[in-house]
């Protein structure tokens with residue numbers, strides 16, 4: 704199925720840009736009329752993926768992070784966060800809760816678990832030395848549907 708609306712952002716892997724990225728994605732989703740909770744969930748998942756690109760993908764260097772979002776029929780949203788950094792040696796292991804390669808920075812190893820719990824789907828594709836692409840997918844229910852089920 705073809706997306707009916709798309710956007711793409713590219714920015715330097717500086718931590719100051721993480722808020723920019725999550726806010727831009729949230730603004731792009733506004734026409735879908737998401738609930739506050741849905742917006743917060745998506746912002747948190749984007750924030751985890753972008754932070755990973757910045758702190759792990761481009762450890763000790765600055766590179767480009769690309770965030771794209773596509774809207775499909777029935778309020779399905781697909782977001783991709785891509786870096787061309789160091790890549791992940793073992794994706795299965797990296798996705799395990801509490802696994803981190805940066806314990807000295809007091810990282811909890813929970814970023815992927817958070818993304819997985821807040822989104823409907825999480826895909827991680829990565830090649831060592833080439834970079835990583837995270838695909839996040841979620842269906843927005845809309846305020847009306849949320850209000851109906853609360854009645």
Ligand SMILES: Nc1ncnc2c1ncn2[C@@H]1O[C@H](COP(=O)(O)OP(=O)(O)OP(=O)(O)O)[C@@H](O)[C@H]1O
Pocket residue numbers: 751755756757759760761786788789790791797798802803804805809810811812813814815816835
């Ligand atoms: N974009 C990336 N490039 C390279 N390695 C990554 C990338 N994203 C994740 N990783 C690897 O996967 C591990 C797990 O990521 P995850 O986000 O779950 O935990 P964390 O970032 O270590 O800790 P937290 O997210 O809780 O601060 C990381 O420690 C890192 O080794």
Ligand SMILES: [Mg+2]
Pocket residue numbers: 751754755813814815
């Ligand atoms: Mg993380």
